[in-house]
Amino acid sequence: MKRHGFVNWIKHILSTIDTSHREQAAGLTEFEARELENIFVLLLMGSFTGIPAPPSFIAAELLPHLQHEIKVLKFRAENASDSLAEMAGLLGID
Amino acid sequence: MKVLFFTGKGGVGKSTLSAATAWQLSQTGYCVLAVSFDPAHNLGDIFGVKLTHKKKKFTKNLYLQEIDLETAASEYVRTNVSLLTEVYGYLQSFNMDKYFKVLRFSPGIEEYAALTALEKILKNEVSKYDYLVIDTPPTGLTLRMLALPRITLTWVDQLIRLRKEILNKRYTIHNLKGKYEPRGVQLAYKEEDDPVIRKLFQLREKYSEVNDILQGEKNSVAIVFNPDYLSLRESERLIKGLKDLQFPLRVAFNNKLTDENNEIALEVEAKLLSAGCPKRIERVPLIPHKGISGYMIEHNLTASFL
Numbered sequence: 001m002k003r004h005g006f007v008n009w010i011k012h013i014l015s016t017i018d019t020s021h022r023e024q025a026a027g028l029t030e031f032e033a034r035e036l037e038n039i040f041v042l043l044l045m046g047s048f049t050g051i052p053a054p055p056s057f058i059a060a061e062l063l064p065h066l067q068h069e070i071k072v073l074k075f076r077a078e079n080a081s082d083s084l085a086e087m088a089g090l091l092g093i094d
Numbered sequence: 095m096k097v098l099f100f101t102g103k104g105g106v107g108k109s110t111l112s113a114a115t116a117w118q119l120s121q122t123g124y125c126v127l128a129v130s131f132d133p134a135h136n137l138g139d140i141f142g143v144k145l146t147h148k149k150k151k152f153t154k155n156l157y158l159q160e161i162d163l164e165t166a167a168s169e170y171v172r173t174n175v176s177l178l179t180e181v182y183g184y185l186q187s188f189n190m191d192k193y194f195k196v197l198r199f200s201p202g203i204e205e206y207a208a209l210t211a212l213e214k215i216l217k218n219e220v221s222k223y224d225y226l227v228i229d230t231p232p233t234g235l236t237l238r239m240l241a242l243p244r245i246t247l248t249w250v251d252q253l254i255r256l257r258k259e260i261l262n263k264r265y266t267i268h269n270l271k272g273k274y275e276p277r278g279v280q281l282a283y284k285e286e287d288d289p290v291i292r293k294l295f296q297l298r299e300k301y302s303e304v305n306d307i308l309q310g311e312k313n314s315v316a317i318v319f320n321p322d323y324l325s326l327r328e329s330e331r332l333i334k335g336l337k338d339l340q341f342p343l344r345v346a347f348n349n350k351l352t353d354e355n356n357e358i359a360l361e362v363e364a365k366l367l368s369a370g371c372p373k374r375i376e377r378v379p380l381i382p383h384k385g386i387s388g389y390m391i392e393h394n395l396t397a398s399f400l
């Protein structure tokens with residue numbers, strides 16, 4: 001019984017280490033994904049920000065499906081000055 | 095259906111030659127639709143009938159139509175506004191959708207409108223006619239209109255590439271964490287689940303079809319010029335523009351030839367040939383107007399298109 005508890009404890013530790021590593025690895029990828037989503041919507045709605053835009057009907061056609069990306073755009077706009085700090089946090093730089 | 099575009103500088107006679115070609119083809123027994131995209135319409139004047147945005151039967155196998163760019167632009171805006179009002183449907187109840195009407199004055203709307211009108215004809219009339227003869231608007235608008243499908247495809251391809259990269263990242267995150275739900279929203283990570291990439295694929299398919307028709311075997315672009323230097327310069331620019339867009343420039347018409355301008359006509363031809371003009375140059379003499387209808391030209395124009 002005791003031995004069983006010990007194995008479970010080891011399993012728990014290993015799973016925590018695994019989760020922590022996965023979270024760390026995913027964090028950077030999540031940051032990249034968010035940046036790409038931001039670029040995607042920026043490119044698509046260039047006229048909104050004043051950069052050359054694709055033919056306008058492409059944006060109009062995709063608009064109903066871009067809820068998440070537009071939220072990301074808003075989030076990035078609000079935290080634009082803080083993205084260096086976010087990068088530093090992700091890379092573990094103090 | 096074969097598509098014939100008549101291009102060239104304003105006043106060189108592309109309307110007359112396109113009308114005469116349409117007439118001659120219909121006289122040979124082919125079913126022909128002649129469409130004018132030129133805002134300064136004179137297809138109706140040439141045939142002596144009043145034409146509108148809707149096609150009109152002239153003889154049993156010749157139909158005529160003048161695309162009204164104003165109407166086409168309004169139609170284009172209406173389609174786009176209906177897309178927007180689907181998303182912002184509640185605006186209709188406040189009668190605020192009328193503010194979208196200002197889109198009619200957006201820069202570049204004419205090209206979009208003209209292309210949409212062309213797409214509509216290519217899609218709906220393809221099975222009904224043997225020939226579609228198109229009298230094009232001034233050079234600048236023609237080139238921009240014909241370039242649009244390719245520009246759209248370039249953009250759509252870039253967006254698809256970027257979207258695939260986003261989906262790849264999401265897939266990686268999903269694999270690492272078991273699920274990817276930022277702020278409680280489940281995001282698609284497979285192509286088949288993502289409405290954005292599906293819509294982009296649909297757009298690519300639609301514009302590839304238009305582009306394939308425009309660059310394909312069944313499309314012929316004819317360039318009309320006159321024996322003078324102004325016409326020569328614009329034709330050189332047009333040839334370069336069409337080449338950049340990979341459009342099949344198949345025949346050139348040296349129009350309004352007389353005994354007096356024969357020398358300069360040969361000089362213009364030689365210069366255009368070195369600029370990449372097609373080898374096939376048809377020489378059309380100046381037609382003295384003696385009360386004959388503008389579309390009845392003795393010179394056979396159809397040989398290059400059969």
